[in-house]
Amino acid sequence: MENLFDLTGKVAIVTGTSRGLGRYFAGALAKAGADLVITSRNLSSLTDFKREIESLGRKALPVQLDVLSQSDIENMVRLTIEEYGKVDILVNNAGLNIRKPTSEVSWQDWDTVLNTNLRGSFFCAQAVAGEMVKRNYGRIINVGSCTCVFGMEGIAAYTASRSGVLGMTRSLAAEWGRYGITVNVLAPGWFKTAQNAVLYENTEWVNYITHRIPLNRPGQPHDLDGTVVFLASDASEYITGQIILVDGGFTTGATKAII
Numbered sequence: 001m002e003n004l005f006d007l008t009g010k011v012a013i014v015t016g017t018s019r020g021l022g023r024y025f026a027g028a029l030a031k032a033g034a035d036l037v038i039t040s041r042n043l044s045s046l047t048d049f050k051r052e053i054e055s056l057g058r059k060a061l062p063v064q065l066d067v068l069s070q071s072d073i074e075n076m077v078r079l080t081i082e083e084y085g086k087v088d089i090l091v092n093n094a095g096l097n098i099r100k101p102t103s104e105v106s107w108q109d110w111d112t113v114l115n116t117n118l119r120g121s122f123f124c125a126q127a128v129a130g131e132m133v134k135r136n137y138g139r140i141i142n143v144g145s146c147t148c149v150f151g152m153e154g155i156a157a158y159t160a161s162r163s164g165v166l167g168m169t170r171s172l173a174a175e176w177g178r179y180g181i182t183v184n185v186l187a188p189g190w191f192k193t194a195q196n197a198v199l200y201e202n203t204e205w206v207n208y209i210t211h212r213i214p215l216n217r218p219g220q221p222h223d224l225d226g227t228v229v230f231l232a233s234d235a236s237e238y239i240t241g242q243i244i245l246v247d248g249g250f251t252t253g254a255t256k257a258i259i
């Protein structure tokens with residue numbers, strides 16, 4: 001059974017690994033045996049993480065990537081092939097949210113969120129698929145969020161981007177299954193990172209959100225390990241076009257009774 005989850009000899013690109021969830025995903029894949037391509041818009045932010053991956057006995061290739069740049073995306077895949085000769089796994093993690101009242105959202109804000117989270121994920125997937133098709137093998141994991149399936153006020157652009165990621169995933173899964181490529185969404189619930197640190201400073205909010213989570217706590221880094229390795233490995237070979245919510249039950253809609 002354990003071989004089903006073994007990633008030894010696999011090459012994984014994880015976008016947005018300068019901090020936050022991208023580091024958790026990359027770390028979990030490395031622990032399962034994969035060699036890594038790690039990315040940031042600022043290469044120097046990857047120095048310590050490269051060492052961390054290498055201390056696990058895996059290789060790590062740092063690459064500068066802005067997902068808003070077509071040439072950066074093409075360059076990332078070219079460097080990956082030059083270094084490793086193939087790419088087996090892509091985790092489309094790079095993303096952002098712009099939090100402001102809906103009435104103040106500008107056209108620029110909308111474009112930044114949609115182009116980073118949705119367009120960026122599409123073109124990274126397109127770029128690696130060209131290589132995966134040649135080997136009839138691939139695992140593409142698009143990072144989503146609760147907003148793939150759930151509405152929350154004040155983040156319409158982010159919600160649109162994440163709902164778009166789910167729709168895009170289903171379409172790519174339908175198209176690329178014949179080439180042995182699976183495409184799925186891993187949707188984290190609430191994890192404290194730079195992207196949402198401001199929310200966690202508000203005790204009232206933390207209490208509210210905890211009350212909405214059946215498993216009674218926000219996510220911890222290790223909560224994502226099993227799902228990312230599962231979707232990257234042979235264990236999920238016959239699963240494509242799906243979403244797995246790692247949210248402690250938040251999107252079940254169930255709230256605990258106040259007694």
Ligand SMILES: NC(=O)c1ccc[n+]([C@@H]2O[C@H](COP(=O)([O-])OP(=O)(O)OC[C@H]3O[C@@H](n4cnc5c(N)ncnc54)[C@H](OP(=O)(O)O)[C@@H]3O)[C@@H](O)[C@H]2O)c1
Pocket residue numbers: 015016017018019020021022039040041042045065066067068093094095096097116143144145146187188189190191192193194195196
């Ligand atoms: N934290 C949560 O609870 C949560 C929940 C659901 C979904 N998510 C999603 O999970 C992903 C990671 O979130 P996080 O919380 O870890 O956020 P974070 O700490 O802000 O990290 C975001 C990462 O994305 C990268 N990034 C942002 N814009 C980019 C661009 N234009 N090109 C390339 N990379 C870019 C950043 O890289 P550089 O700045 O170094 O370039 C950084 O490494 C995001 O897609 C987010 O929407 C997070």
